[in-house]
Amino acid sequence: MTDLILWSYDASPFTQKALGMLGVKGLDWRWVETPMMPPKDDLVALTGGYRGTPVLQVGADVYVDSQLIARELERRFPSPTLFPAGGGLELALVRWSDAFFRSGLKLALALLLPQWPEPFRKDREYLFPDVDFDTVQDDFPHAKSQFRAHAALLEAQLADGRDFLAGPAPGLADIQAYPFVWMARGAFTELAGQLLGDLPALAAWESRMKTVGEGRRRPLAAAEALAEARGATSRAAVNVDPRDPQGLRAGQRVEVSPDDTRRGAVHGELVIATAGEIAVRRRGDAVGEVVIHFPRLGYRVDPVA
Ligand SMILES: N[C@@H](CCC(=O)N[C@@H](CS)C(=O)NCC(=O)O)C(=O)O
Secondary structure, eight states: OOOOEEEEOTTOHHHHHHHHHHHHHTOEEEEEEOOSSSOOHHHHHHHSSOOOSOEEEETTEEEESHHHHHHHHHHHOOSSOSOTTOHHHHHHHHHHHHHHHHHHHHHHHHHHGGGSOHHHHHHHHHHOTTSOTTSTTTTHHHHHHHHHHHHHHHHHHHTTOOSBTTBSSOOHHHHHHHHHHHHHHHHSHHHHHHHHTTOHHHHHHHHHHHTTOOOEEEEOOHHHHHHHHHTOOOOOOOEEOTTOTTOOOTTOEEEEEESSSOOOOEEEEEEEESSSEEEEEEEETTTEEEEEEEESTTEEEEEOO
């Protein structure tokens, strides 16, 4: 039986990243479907405060963010690799990927915001403090130009006839890019056709990306996943970099939170602090003792008293 449990909902492009990773590696996994907005009581019971999507659970270890999910899947299942162009470069694309996402998000907002139910709009306004929901209409032409500029980079990379962005096999670079083209095709099909219609290598690559799939998924009830955490012991070993730039120490109480959107903060005792990862140990009634892992890149660590 697989011990991989993905907490997510399919409409999220960041979930699509995790699905692509599971697809490249051809893995079996179980799926706890979460709501698209709070209340997300089961997920928050697991993480201790993080509400974002996706989250990967393996027993009493919880991996937050698609960036860390990529690292962890690669560690556990090295072949086939997610990093055909090398882990540093492919993971560095996460910030480019976020910029591509934002250009698509602004198009979706300009076209679809009036149809969004008020509570969903309020939630997303809270979630994305860097996006001005009041000016997305005025900024529509610029957003279109930015989305197309990102897509044109993909066309340029594929221009030599390669099948995937880093060569003959799919990897994280493709996974950092494809979900936003997928989102555009699904959420604003006509506009996507206008912006992407003259990019033939991109269209052929999209067809190849569809064949990557998602591995094999089986639904799981949230209560069962929480019980699995309760019955397990974290495998995380203490690993704090003696050269940690913040001078963090093992066992210190800290708060960890994303530095871009308000996906929620987690308090706990520091277990791992490296340039790649931060992890904290915490206790919760529903889960017992668990370790919550985050990427270091893009997450703040603030000591708490
Ligand atoms: N850097 C994060 C970003 C995740 C993210 O922003 N996910 C969105 C969904 S597209 C989210 O969490 N939305 C709020 C929610 O699901 O409650 C990652 O790569 O996992």
